Amino acid sequence: MNKLWFAGILCAGVLSGCASQSSMSKAPSFVKSFPKTGSYLPYTVLRHDLIDDKTHKPFEIRNGGYGSSMTGNPNQTNQFYALTDRGPNASYKGDYGKGKIFPVPNYTPRIGLFEVEDNGQIRQVDTILLRRPDGQPITGLPNSPALGGTGEPPYHVDGKPILMNDAKPYNKVTNPIKVDDYGLDSEGLVAMKDGTFWVSDEYGPHIVHYDSNGVEIGRINPFKSDSRDVFHLPEVFAHRRPNRGMEGLAVTPDQKTLVGIMQSTMRNPNKAAQKGDLTRIVTVNLETGKTEQYLYRQDKAQNSNSELADLNSHEFLVDERDGGFLLGGPDGKANPNVQKKIYRIDLNRGTPLSTVALSSSITRDANHGLMIDGLTLEQYTEKNGWEALAQKGIYPVSKSLVVDVAKAVSYPHDKMEGMWVIDPYHLGVLNDDDFATWSTKGKLEQKYLDGNTIDAAQLYIIKANLMGN
Incomplete structure (x- = not known):
């Protein structure tokens, strides 16, 4: 009797999902035998000649790096696509200002196609480099200020700036610091049924459409002067916080509407506004270009929304996390209270910002969006x-916990950035390993999860009731 009661409690819990035996029998074969401790993605080594600032020994910069986003291959059940970001980098303050070290400056952001075998092992099937419309590979270097650049100069590992021509001395006019207006810090990924991809990033934010070979065929961003655009985002999205842009991207099941979520509160209208817990969701109709905005309320101020996955036309999964390490990470500071949670949200239970009635206190500004008493929504909230926002008739989307990943699988990584909806009862979760690279005060080192374990891209498959019914 007590055992039966206890089992019922477990099945009611949000962590277990308690898929029925019939749902398990219908699950893909690779799910049934997948190891509970997860499975590692393969990697190659980009370079191994740099000296770890802590150990004073050579360390590996790995590729790796597949984990900024993931999505299932819509044409094959046991395959998923995974995305890298701009490449290995580290914060650095040099002679030309606060920016980033790029130890592999010509790295091209890319999409990997991976297959999960029935024994749980993962193999890489294909690599798709992201390319300009002319076929030239892009880099992960920052954009110019007119297209979202926030003045983060790129540096080589020796502290010298990356220039248009590194063989010549710096000159502001004839040999300036190198930028790439096609460069992406790619973070969100959608694989369309027609074989094309949409990728969102942290630089613009840009949402770029690539063909099946990774060649750009369209672009969406908030910069009306960008002649490459097919549609535009609302101008307010140009106020993204540096390094925290459009982290999550999904598409509705009918393939007609993109849905993107910003990682954190934007600098709208200034840096002081970024300290809150309000983030924005935007939808883009791919036939008309019409956009809509919704608000998402984070659990804690300055958390990160790192992924978005569709369930149906109005419900999505959101990955909300902090930056802590369960086992201590490079700093050795174990944190048993890390937050790595997956929520189900419903756009139909949030206020579309375009429907908010204007009044003497509620106005619209072309640059900053909806305003209340002269304050942006970020400032007002x-x-x-x-x-107070609710009293104005403005509500965030609803959210309900689906799974606490830290508790479900003792998740050791800091970054939980990939989600793969395998079926209504199974969710793939993938970390971003940062190319196994870390830095302390601008000095490069190996990235560790604890005193001995190097961080690596690791797929977990978690049983949970994703639909909540």
């Missing part, structure tokens, strides 16, 4: 709270 931080100052007055969500209750």
